[in-house]
Amino acid sequence: MRVFPSLAALFIAWFAVLGCTQAVTLEVKEGNSTCIKAELSASFSITYNTSSGTRTASVSLPDSTTVDAASSSCGGSPWLVAVFGSGHTLGLSFSNNGSVYSVANLTLQYNLSDTSVFPDANSSDVVTVVSASVGIWAPINTTYRCLSPTAVTAGGATVTFFDMRLEAYMPGNDLSPTESVCVADQATTTAPTTTASTAAPTTPQPTAPGTPERGTYSLKDNNGTICLLAQMGLQLNVSYVSQAQNKTVQELLNLTPNLTNSSGSCGVSSATLVLTQEQTTVLSFTFTLNSTSNKYHLSGISLQANWSDLTAPISASNNSLDYLRSTLGRSYMCNAEQTLVVIQTFSLNTFRLQVQPFGVTTNQFATAEDCQMDQDQMLIPIIVGAALAGLVLIVLIAYLIGRKRSHAGYQTI
Template identity: 35%
Template sequence: MATRSPWPRPLSLPCCCLLLLALGGPGFFQSHAVEVNVKDLSNNTCIYAEWMMSFLIKYETNSSEYKNATLKPSTNVTHDGSTCGNNTHAPLLAIQFGAGHSWSINFTKTNETYQGNIISFTYNTNDAVFKDAKTKGPITIVVKDPMHPVQLNTVYKCHHLDSIEVANVSLFFWNVTLQAFVQNGTVSKNDSTCEADKSTVAPTTVANLTTAPITTASSPLPTTTSKPVEKPLIGNYSLKDGDKICLLATMGLQLNVSQEKPVLININPKTTNVTGSCGNTSAILRLNDSNKRFIDFTFAVKNTSANTQRFYLKEVNITLISSINGSEPLNAGNNNLSIWDTFLGSSYMCQKEQTVLVTEDLQIHTFDLRIQPFKVQDNKYSKAEECFADSDLNFLIPIAVGVALGFLIILVFISYVIGRRKSRTGYQSV
């Protein structure tokens, strides 16, 4: 929920900060590495941090539709308010960037450890990236930092990309190097690596090396075959507006990702969290599975020339935080869709496999789909309009049965005629 930032800007606490910027990686996660060296009045370092970050923000437009905006710190970053702290204020690391956006984190410590405490992020929807935003002005979200305690006089390092979700904002962090409460003004040479980095040290390769049988020159080399990806489980998803269900969705989901090589990923509904929003003309279904894969389906309502209203899938956005085959994290979207189209007040159904094109390198395969994002009555689906693929199948089945029966009748008739001719011929004299 958007609130005012609880952290006043401590302008009365003088400090000296050095801010350095370096170019980051490609794509959605292209950003600038922010390096901040917070110093006290004696010019001694008290906080050192270098990290990369991006923000994905979903906002409502004046037409009651929902869109995504991406923010990334750029070269106009400032650091007003960063402070080593004192008896009344906690140490604070704060930056400002873009058209009125800011981010900050404060720190606490015990006798042995330190950790981040509260993260505050303010984004300004007057920025041009928030096209046609319904709400104008700064919006602040506050969330507790999930970082685990780190030993004092130790530098925390984590290259793994991680995220925090709060309200309609996703915060992405990676390539983090951090030490708070620096002792004697010198950044420590001792490192503390995050668990995510430790778990990504080529476990498959090590297992193959230790378990593969020893072979001789005359022994054939073992061959491996990739196991085909099974059809995904069918999930039932729903959103509520108060006590009533406002969106229903049933489908199996499979991602087709073509980064280094094509990979099929099944979304497990048993470990997938459902969020989103319902509206009169726009609705969003967001699925977030346990492997940090985010899929946003945006539905819209349109008026036809016959003065009837129909809904359709207008936009899909996907964020894959966990890397695939060692590749970079991925964010992609398609906001120019016009599929799953049917009358408002009905549901759309397609049992056959369908493919939703997000980009050339990313597609979604759906199985046993049924969706109703508007006007759900009595918490259940309305009458379904079938997709063409299903109706075509239903049309062909009776035709095939009719052709088979016709062919059988012809065979019986031919057999009958042949039998009659033989009975008329009778016995021949020798």
């Protein structure tokens, strides 16, 4: 039998790829405090040019990798920069919205003059590639864990992480015992097969979830005073690759208020509302106030999702939006359904929305400024009413004229 030699060859090939990948521990410190800690293995596949064409270099993150203290930093947007080999670096920058932290950017810098990795390269440049679609995130004060391979593509390079545990914005000096497990590591069950039926299996089609329930959300400042008020029904319109169907699907998903917690922060010129549903969906809104014009607007929306049917976590955001514009001291209201486009694969539908992120007094909404759609809907009955009134007036005038002519025909001579 040739099964065992084939299996042996498969294991040898597997260990050739992964066996040389070393686990490293990297920490970014500020004084005696650790803000980022990562325990991970990584391999790199990099395409580069030679005089005779292109080649692909494969290299792993060695156990001699160290943290570049000069480039790494703690603070609002902490950076982890790892140095390895002859002038190669791997950088991870982090961001958070008060409830969730995520890898905002992955930066890989590789030195083509390293002939041990890039033989016959026709350049000696140091190349930098960046990816903003990393898909690594977890709730604050938890450890992100992903033992399965996670590939991130940046330019002509692919970085594959293995056996990864990391945490940013750490409250202590060690990884949190509470873990946020990536989708690939989550246990899946397979439905039993049956031969009793000869009918072809069908995939159930998603059904529209209907109008979402309207939720009430609020934030308080350090004095315990309400500083942001919001009432709205929210519906996610998301395209993603389905694990069950093995294709890209588009889903409408309603946010359920009684399963959703609100958090965030209020500032003088910026306010952020974070809505978290069952630790699998985090939707955040950022409002910005222009102190010169005394106008505010919704400037940013982000979605972090880790649903069971995803092949990879969703991380979508846009901080250059201009929605829900209103005046300081007033609330914004729109009863009509609105579609707020965030990126090509994610938009947000709002229903019966009223929000006031600044200038809240007496814990109540101020006088509302209606959206254009509500104003247009109010104009329709006015226009119809005016048209009916005009028609009645025309009929009445015609009647009076006709009656006058009728009387004139019977005058005595």
